[in-house]
Amino acid sequence: MKLARFFWREKTRWGVLEDDWIFSISGSVYGDFQKEDELCTLEDVKLLAPAEPSIMVCVGINYWKATNASGDTVEAKRDAPRFFFKPPTTLSNHLDGVRYPAASQDPHCEVELCTVIKRRARNVSRENAADYILGYTCGNELGALDFAREDKNVTRARGFDTSGPIGPHLVTGLDTANLRLTSRINGEVEQDGTTADMIYDVSEIIQRVTAFITLQPGDVVWTGTPPVRSPVKTGDTLEVEIEGIGVLRNEVLAPR
Numbered sequence: 001m002k003l004a005r006f007f008w009r010e011k012t013r014w015g016v017l018e019d020d021w022i023f024s025i026s027g028s029v030y031g032d033f034q035k036e037d038e039l040c041t042l043e044d045v046k047l048l049a050p051a052e053p054s055i056m057v058c059v060g061i062n063y064w065k066a067t068n069a070s071g072d073t074v075e076a077k078r079d080a081p082r083f084f085f086k087p088p089t090t091l092s093n094h095l096d097g098v099r100y101p102a103a104s105q106d107p108h109c110e111v112e113l114c115t116v117i118k119r120r121a122r123n124v125s126r127e128n129a130a131d132y133i134l135g136y137t138c139g140n141e142l143g144a145l146d147f148a149r150e151d152k153n154v155t156r157a158r159g160f161d162t163s164g165p166i167g168p169h170l171v172t173g174l175d176t177a178n179l180r181l182t183s184r185i186n187g188e189v190e191q192d193g194t195t196a197d198m199i200y201d202v203s204e205i206i207q208r209v210t211a212f213i214t215l216q217p218g219d220v221v222w223t224g225t226p227p228v229r230s231p232v233k234t235g236d237t238l239e240v241e242i243e244g245i246g247v248l249r250n251e252v253l254a255p256r
Contacts, residue, residue, distance in 0.1 A: 001135075001171070001173070002016065002017040002170065002171055002172075003015070003135055003170040003171075003172065004042075004050065004168075004170075005047070005048045005050045005052075006022065006045040006047050006048055008022075008039075008040055008046075014029045020041050020043070021038055021040075021042070022039050022040050022041070023035050024036040024037055024038075024039045030118050030119060030217035030218065046093070047093060047095070047167060047169065048167075049092065049094070050137050050166065050167055050169055050170040051091070051114075051116045051166060051170075051218050051219070051220045052218035053088050053091065054218070054219060055085060055087070055213075055215075056088070056090065056091075056220040056221070056222060057083055057084075057085060057086075057209050057213070057215070058083065058141070058222040059083060059221075059222065060083070060084060060154070061082060062081060062198055062199050062224025063193065063199065063224055063225065063227060081200050081208055084155075085159075086158055086163065086222070089161050090159060090160070090162065090163045090164035091164050091165075091166065092162040092164060092166075093165065093167060094250070095249055095250065096250060097250065097253035098140075098142060098165060098251070098252055099254070100142065100160070100163075100232075101156075101255060103147075105146050106144065106231065107145075107233070108143045108144075108229040108232060109229075109232050109238050109240070110141040110142075110143065110183065110191070110229055110230070111138070111139070111140065111225055111242070112224060112240075113136060113139070113179065113181065113202075113222075113223045114136065114220050114221065115136055115202055115205075115220065117132055117133065117220070118135075119132055120216060121206065121214065121216075122210050122215075123210055124206055124207055125207060126204055129206040129207060130203070132210075135170030135172040135173075136171050136174045136242075137245060138168070138240050138242045138245050138246065138247070138248040139240070140165045140166075141164065142160075142164070143229070144156065144157045164222075165250045166220065166248065168246055168247070169245075171244060179195045179245075180192070180243040181226055181240070181241070182240070182241045182242075183238070183239070183241075184240075185232060185236050185237070185238060185239075186237050190228060190230035191225070191228050193225075194226070195223075200223075202221075205221060234252050234253065235251070236251070238252065
């Protein structure tokens, strides 16, 4: 099932997306809900990021052969994932413009599989992780890699406004074991990988995150990016695509 969060007739709503039609729902997407009547077409609405996070948790360098901002390559599995946070102000919608900080000299983009949480999650086991997932969506993890090198952390580099576009919708019940992930800049392929190369899979990430923090309905977990980051510039069209989900598209606006 595809779930869309959208703005229509002066209201923000959730609905079920089938082809180009959106159907209303009764109940909450974070609980029990039912598909109801045909509501509108996809052309009638503005798609919004399909999550309402209080926090977004990210996994750094979670693919074999991926590199960090300093160029170090992952060759062996670490004892634990490297986590960092993106504030809700980083969230951006499908087709919205994104902006890098004016001071950044090394802006990049990265395709990531994102997981949206559907109910309060604390100390979740790997075996039960799927019960806490509402669905999956595409994420474009924007980064100012020069900031990461200067600061020796990613607070500025990954936490600036609009640095976390997700969308265009959620897909429920998706098998994430071997999905193709692609990023493109102005139509040219930059990254081409598969979730089969994750060091920590989705279930283990959920287990490890909820061992130290309580996730709330609508929170987002970013699961890392395959090798090769992609440098961008003002005016570029960024696309990230994940098999079974779709394409998230954004344009890079002038910095400010």
